[in-house]
Amino acid sequence: MHSIAIIGAGPAGCYCAQALAKALPDARIDILDARPVPYGLIRYGVAPDHQGTKAVIRQFERLFERQGVQFFGDVTLGRDVTLEALREMYDAVVLATGLDQDRKLGVPGDDLPGVLGSGVVTRAWNDAPDSTPPQIGARVVVIGNGNVAVDLVRLLAKTDAECEGSDLTLTLPPVTRIDVVGRSPAEAAKFDPVMLKELGRLGAASIQVHGAEGEGKVIEALATLNGHAPEGARCAVHFHFGWVPEAIEGDTRVTAARFARGAERLSLPCDTVLTAIGFDGSRQEADVEGRIAPGLYTTGWARRGPRGTIPENRADAMQVAATIAADLGPGGKPGRDALAPLVPQAVGYAGWQRIDEAERAAAPEGRVRAKIRTRVAMLALAQRGE
Amino acid sequence: MPTQVLYGTETGNAEMLAEDIAGHIGADVANLADFDPAAFEAGTLYLIVTSTYGDGDLPASAKPFAEKMAAQQPDLSGVRFAVFGMGDSEYPETFNFGGKRIEEMMTAAGAVMVGERVTHDASGPDMADDLALPWADALMALA
Secondary structure: OOEEEEEOOOHHHHHHHHHHHHHOOOOEEEEEEOOOOOOHHHHHOOOOOOHHHHOOHHHHHHHHHOOOOEEEEOOOEOOOEOHHHHHHHOOEEEEOOOOOEEOOOOOOOOOOOOEEEHHHHHHHHOOOOOOOOOOOOOEEEEEOOOHHHHHHHHHHHOOOHHHOOEOOOOOOOOOOEEEEEOOOOHHHOOOOHHHHHHHOOOOOEEEEEEOOOOOOHHHHHHHHHOOOOOOOOOEEEEEEOOOEEEEEEOOOOOOEEEEEEOOEEEEEEOOEEEEOOOEEOOOOOOOOOOEEEOOEEEOOHHHHOOOOOHHHHHHHHHHHHHHHHHHOOOOOOOOHHHHHHHOOOOEOHHHHHHHHHHHHHOOOOOEOOOOOOOHHHHHHHHHOOO | OOEEEEEEOOOOHHHHHHHHHHHHHOOEEEEHHHOOHHHOOOOOEEEEEEEOEOOOEOOHHHHHHHHHHHHHOOOOOOOEEEEEEEEOOOOHHHOOHHHHHHHHHHHHOOOEEOOOOEEEEOOOOOOHHHHHHHHHHHHHHHO
């Protein structure tokens, strides 16, 4: 009998557990998370109006409900249990901790009030525990050319009615202008064309695309968007390409963002700058198959860096799970029998189900859920009935 | 009638559903990525579950199958199939194109579809299993 601990109940950790449960039906697999609730970026990163994408959660529920995987929520590595102790307790330990810090712009003024990272904003819009609703003004510059930038634009440009069916419960500010600025030419932008096309359905935002030359699906999608002008649009979205950030200007708050393209300069007046240029965090050196040390592995963004969507993390987790299955020795470590007494306060899956049920029951009209917004309230709900 | 469940998946949702269907009706299940069109048999009913990914594309695990179908141009006369497509109505222009593509590919090769192609919406209220298991039961009753 093998026992395996996975640190991080986001998509990487859950897909890894899924693949391990398939390969090793007798293994006892536990997933730990620092939050009291599972699913990581599916819950707190995927945009609240993309419920279809969040539906992969239904796969992961099965891990806990039918496949014997145990959830240990509100357990922080280093505070509640050390990595060394876990490695003593488990035959294999997998770090699937992701990357949750916003990469900084690295230009003068990037720490001014009004400059916000996409992770901070996305977590707040997803009601992450103890997050603060960001102060966003009427004129926003979004820096970045990936799908996270598109999420920010779409949510800021949507009307309340357009958020029907989502689990967005914050009221987003009435933004009147959004400039989306990318460092690379449009041809090299990392936008997923289907995400761009989605912007073409916005009913209250006009779209202008500047300087998108070249070929390819992104260029075609941008060309389709250009000139989108629904009647009564309240928000104007402008895309710009090939501009390198030079400085964020302002004294007590952002007043403009300045960019360079060769000898040209572009200064965009704004009160808010949202950066969507990737994520940082602690990554450990691992070999190509995901081994950090004997019995210690890593998967997902913690392994590969902040690239790749849900399916890529699935493929990665399946590969790392295969490595683990091939490496495992005779096993026999105590696993959860040793962990559980160390973390008596841990939120189990039944606790999460109580939180989940309360969130669904609290959904306002037109929304599918109202997330619990503080850790304390989550813990109170989780422990009720235990 | 002998029955087999096949699936094309990108995130695993279609795989899980295909396994549920196969367990429910007691049939074998295979990933389209591992399935050779030469293995289609006349007289067998194939229940094909597939998602849609990206810009109305087939999911990753159905792509090698589509390539083999195009290269081999098999004659699937006498083969019967049914399609359960999974999509997301957040992307209305390409909603459930994966299932549609599979249907077109199979029909063009001479296979005959049983019943209507069924579609599930990931952004809708229904659980895929709640649609798919009765769908499979109805097909088994016909077969």
